[in-house]
Amino acid sequence: MDNLDSVEFVSLALDSNKKPLLFIDLHVQKFPAEPLKTLIDSGATSNFISPSIVEKYKIPKTQLENPQVVRMLDGTISQTGCIWHQVHLTVLANGHTHSIPFLVCPIGNTPAILGMTWLTAEAPLIDWQQGLVTFPEQVQIASKEEADSDPLADLPPQYHEFAKVFGKEEFKVLPPHREYDISIDLVPDAKLSPGVVNWGKRG
Known part of the structure; x- marks a missing residue:
């Protein structure tokens, strides 16, 4: 037994009565069946699937x-065997x-478990309060679509070459300085003189 590689695994995560658990549905390709209700467990170093599945x-x-x-985190060997x-x-x-x-291993009533090998490889974004799992590329695609799905869609064809001018980003910056810009020099602490407003004639 000493020459066997060990895999740490937290068995307490399988007891749904002790703490809330996070599951994700896996739709397995080539094996049409109902989705596997899979536990996401950062206490498991590898991915596991039940032999019954x-x-x-x-x-x-x-x-x-x-x-x-x-092996359990306390160092004891599980009774599931090799x-x-x-x-x-x-x-x-x-x-x-x-x-x-997935390593094929008895894991109680849980069909499958995704552990740290999957978490580190996929780097999912997990909302623990809502129990939602998304992935970085999904967030990037959503952000790109929200930013500007088609900047030319609302422009007449003759204005397509000037599409950049109509983008939202152009409103966030000042235009570049040019040689014919007119400067307005301000005098520090200058007093404003009362002006006369000509309202014109009525009637």
Whole structure:
């Protein structure tokens, strides 16, 4: 057992009665089935999938060169035994496609777990209060669409070459200085003289 690679895993995260958990639905490609309700767990160093799910959908497995054991954070070895196999799945989650390796391991009633290997690779944006998961590229696309989906859509064709002038960014900066600019020199502490306003004649 000493030559086996170890994988840390927090079993307490599986007890939904002890703390709120964050799940994401994974739609597995090539294996039409209901979405996998997958736990996002930063306490798990790897991704895990239940053997019952693998058998149910007949997902092909590959054998690990070095079997792994599951260790708890307190250093004790899990009673699940060695992990001998993994699977690679292409999944769709919140409009984002992922190719994810999962270690096949008994994980209770949870179909699958996404751990730190997935969190560090995908860097999802998580709203823990709302329980929402988005991905950086989705935010960038949304921001670009909000900024200006088509700057030429509302301009007549003859004005397309001047499209930049009509952009919002142009209103945030002053025009560049030119040689024929007229300067207005202010006199410090100067007093304003009363002016005369000519309202013109009525009637």
